[in-house]
Amino acid sequence: MSIVGIITIVVLAVTIAVPLSWAHTTVTVSPYDIEVGWGLEPPVVGVRNTFVFHVTEPGENPGVKTGIINAFHGMTATANYGGITKTLEIISDQRPGFYFSDVIPTKTGTVSVTLEGELNGVQVNVDVSIEDVESTALLDFPPLDISSDQNVRALEAAVTSMQSDIEQLRSGSDPVTDTTSYNFAVLGLSLGVAAVVLSVLALIRRPSKLTQ
Structure with a gap:
């Protein structure tokens, strides 16, 4: 019997003798x-x-x-x-x-x-x-990009801050001289919220480069 045959028999014997853990x-x-x-x-x-x-x-x-x-x-x-x-x-x-x-x-x-x-x-x-x-x-591969969580938290903070500013305008705590100015102020803040949302979503969706 060849050496390869003997090695094969030994490997099979060990595999059978040692059960899966x-x-x-x-x-x-x-x-x-x-x-x-x-x-x-x-x-x-x-x-x-x-x-x-x-x-x-x-x-x-x-x-x-x-x-x-x-x-x-x-x-x-x-x-x-x-x-x-x-x-x-x-x-x-x-x-x-x-x-x-x-x-x-x-x-x-x-x-x-x-x-x-x-x-x-x-x-x-x-x-x-x-x-x-x-x-x-x-089991994750490639590993999840932890910066995505940071981006989401930044998005939440920015939106919360801008919502607070809008509420201040509506409540009168931050007075505006006329209705037109008020409307433009709310519109500007709303556009700001939209811009932040779009920019952060772009960062989240952008694939990160794995370390070489």
Whole structure:
């Protein structure tokens, strides 16, 4: 056998022997093991994902587990974020013992799943912490231009200031001698607001150059 063939066999053996690392959490409610986690890791805000569950019991042979079908017949799963909760709609996978529930994370932070009810006559009441939801910065490319936020804040400040000036004219706190002058003053300030809005929007929409 060639050296290339031997190396290929070794690589395949190592790949099979070392399972993929998932940040899932397993809890035991004897005699059952319930594994909970995300279908897509790491979970990112705004990216469609799933809560995944794997419910098993010891098989006939040592080290072999058997998937439990209809595990959620008498058991519910509730997602928790802070004080917000949502009862999950559990869907059975084609593989025995596997279940999932679709979700789109909307905020970064810690999420847990509470399992309650009965599993084949065994009472279940556990809260399972899973991997934290990350911001899109983890995957963003090219990175977002932070100057856009600064431009928006500048726009808001300019518009607020000009609106204040217009209100002063209308209220009479900044007196104008005649109606015509008043109208021109309001028109001038309004045009100023429009000009600032257009200029800042142009800055926001202009693509920034990435650092070489």
